[in-house]
Amino acid sequence: MPVDAIFQCHKCGQCCEGRGGIIVSPADLERLASHLSMSVEKVKAQYCELCGGKIQIRCGDDGFCIFFHKTKGCGVHERKPAVCQAWPFFRGNLEDPSSLSMAKDFCPGINPDVTHENFASFGREYLREHNLVSHDASREANALIVE
Ligand code: SF4
Numbered sequence: 001m002p003v004d005a006i007f008q009c010h011k012c013g014q015c016c017e018g019r020g021g022i023i024v025s026p027a028d029l030e031r032l033a034s035h036l037s038m039s040v041e042k043v044k045a046q047y048c049e050l051c052g053g054k055i056q057i058r059c060g061d062d063g064f065c066i067f068f069h070k071t072k073g074c075g076v077h078e079r080k081p082a083v084c085q086a087w088p089f090f091r092g093n094l095e096d097p098s099s100l101s102m103a104k105d106f107c108p109g110i111n112p113d114v115t116h117e118n119f120a121s122f123g124r125e126y127l128r129e130h131n132l133v134s135h136d137a138s139r140e141a142n143a144l145i146v147e
């Protein structure tokens, strides 16, 4: 089943609004630093904040992710954090049909007709294929720790 049959981003930007959730792993930080031609320390100081012991991308004054631009979208699209690459295939949505149902209401990119069974089996495969599964609960996003 092609990914487009399950999810196709409409670039509405809703998932880039709101504080929290964009946890960045050490690998994400290295990738962002290379993309922005900065040191990891500078990326952390300029674009990140600590939340519950983990590092996350911070928001701008407009309430959107600091990398989000109203007309251009994600300013680090090619190198965006794993959680942004993985959405909507987060653990909650893979494990819980009601969570997927809420995600469908929130994100217009998820095919409203896809069954939870198809979504979950495709999503697990997608995360593995794209090397997006996390293994370190102390430094990586819980949403990407899947079986
Ligand atoms: S909410 Fe869904 S459709 Fe909108 S930008 Fe995010 S992933 Fe794309």
Ligand code: SF4
Binding pocket: 015, 016, 022, 057, 065, 066, 067, 068, 069, 073, 074, 075, 076, 077, 080, 081, 084
């Ligand atoms: S890094 Fe990009 S895709 Fe992720 S929340 Fe920020 S603007 Fe959105």
